[in-house]
Amino acid sequence: MPAGGDVGWRPMHPLDDLTAEITACRRCPRLVAWREHVAVAKRAAFRDEEYWGRPVAGFGDPAARLLVVGLAPAAHGANRTGRMFTGDRSGDWLFRAMHRAGFASSPESRHRGDGLVLEGAYVTAALRCVPPANQPDVSERDHCREWLERELDLLGRIRVIVALGGFAFDHILAVLRSRGVSMPVPRPRFTHGREVATSGPVVLASYHPSQQNTFTGRLTEEMFDSVFAAVRRLA
Numbered sequence: 001m002p003a004g005g006d007v008g009w010r011p012m013h014p015l016d017d018l019t020a021e022i023t024a025c026r027r028c029p030r031l032v033a034w035r036e037h038v039a040v041a042k043r044a045a046f047r048d049e050e051y052w053g054r055p056v057a058g059f060g061d062p063a064a065r066l067l068v069v070g071l072a073p074a075a076h077g078a079n080r081t082g083r084m085f086t087g088d089r090s091g092d093w094l095f096r097a098m099h100r101a102g103f104a105s106s107p108e109s110r111h112r113g114d115g116l117v118l119e120g121a122y123v124t125a126a127l128r129c130v131p132p133a134n135q136p137d138v139s140e141r142d143h144c145r146e147w148l149e150r151e152l153d154l155l156g157r158i159r160v161i162v163a164l165g166g167f168a169f170d171h172i173l174a175v176l177r178s179r180g181v182s183m184p185v186p187r188p189r190f191t192h193g194r195e196v197a198t199s200g201p202v203v204l205a206s207y208h209p210s211q212q213n214t215f216t217g218r219l220t221e222e223m224f225d226s227v228f229a230a231v232r233r234l235a
Contacts, residue, residue: 013062013154014154015058015151015154015155018057018147018150018151018154019057019058021147022055022056022057022128022147023054023056023057024054024055025055025128025129025147028139028140030131030132031127031129031130031136031140034129034131034132035053035054035055035073035079035129035130036053038051038053038075038076038130039051039052039053039079039080040053042076043076046076046080049080051079051080052078052080052081052082053079054082055128055129056073056082056083056084056125056128056129057084057124057128058084058123058124058125058151059083059084059118059122059123059124060118060121060122061118061119061120061121061122062122062154062155063120063157064118064120064122064155064158065120065121065157065158065159065160065235066103066120066121066122066158066159066160066162066231066235067122067123067124067151067152067155067158067160067161067162067201068094068098068121068123068124068161068162068164069124069125069126069148069161069162069163069164069168069171070084070085070090070124070125070126070164070165070168070208071125071126071127071134071164071165071167071168071208072125072126072127072128072129072130072131072134072136073125073127073128073129073130074087074088074090074091075130076088077090077091078091079129079130081110081111081112082112083111083112084123084124084125085109086109086110086112086114086116087109087110087111089209089211089214090208090209090210090211091109092107092108092109093209093219093221093224094123094164094209095107095108095109095116096108096221097221097224097225097227097228098118098121098228100225100228101225101228101229101231101232102119102232103118103119103120103121103228103231104116104117104118104119104121105117105118105119120235122151122155122158124148125168126141126144126167126168126171126172127140127141127144128144128147129144141171145171148171148172148175149175149179152179158201159201159202159234159235160201160202160203160231160234160235161201161202161203161204162204162206162227162228162231163190163203163205163206164206164209165190165206165208165210166190168208169190169194169203169205170190172203173187173188173196173203176198176200176203179200181198181199181200181201182198182199183196183197183198183199184196190205191205192206192207192219192223192227193205193206193223193226193227193230195230204227204230204231204234206219206223206224206227207219207223207224209224
């Protein structure tokens with residue numbers, strides 16, 4: 001799958017080689033078993049579809065200045081479609097906001113071949129396989145860490161990172177710190193809209209656009225738009 005998300009031909013990029021490695025990964029037996037079980041059991045609404053059922057790589061613009069980091073593929077979203085935040089309600093919220101901010105060509109993301117193009121942005125996650133109950137264990141988190149680090153190596157123009165949820169926020173700060181990036185002490189705590197200045201990219205915290213946040217009003221579209229307005233200012 002091209003780094004642009006199956007949107008047409010372009011010259012090969014090192015991110016394509018990384019994508020191939022990620023999608024072949026079988027490091028975590030529990031996650032392999034769960035993602036494949038979900039792909040066979042399916043949700044009734046998608047019973048006629050073939051699920052991806054493999055690890056999901058990031059996608060977007062190789063020259064991105066914005067990196068969006070979520071938790072993991074959704075069981076019947078990216079684990080079904082094979083593209084991050086694609087085919088679920090969290091993705092609906094994310095790409096609507098990115099479209100309004102000028103980072104996405106469309107406010108919708110339905111499947112890998114839907115023509116969505118990200119401009120100046122790349123979307124990824126801390127985990128590449130769907131974990132049961134969205135609860136990865138420490139070893140699974142650590143096994144996936146290499147993929148995010150290598151994406152950061154290849155995305156050399158990142159200026160802002162939006163972390164969706166507390167897990168992604170803590171994880172990306174730990175990754176940056178391990179790479180020698182200096183940041184405030186004590187370690188910043190997750191709150192929506194928090195802006196963390198580091199010696200590398202600025203990290204912005206946002207509530208995850210999951211249904212438990214959007215259905216309850218904990219996260220509104222105005223709140224989400226304010227995060228991407230900050231991205232425009234910083235990137």
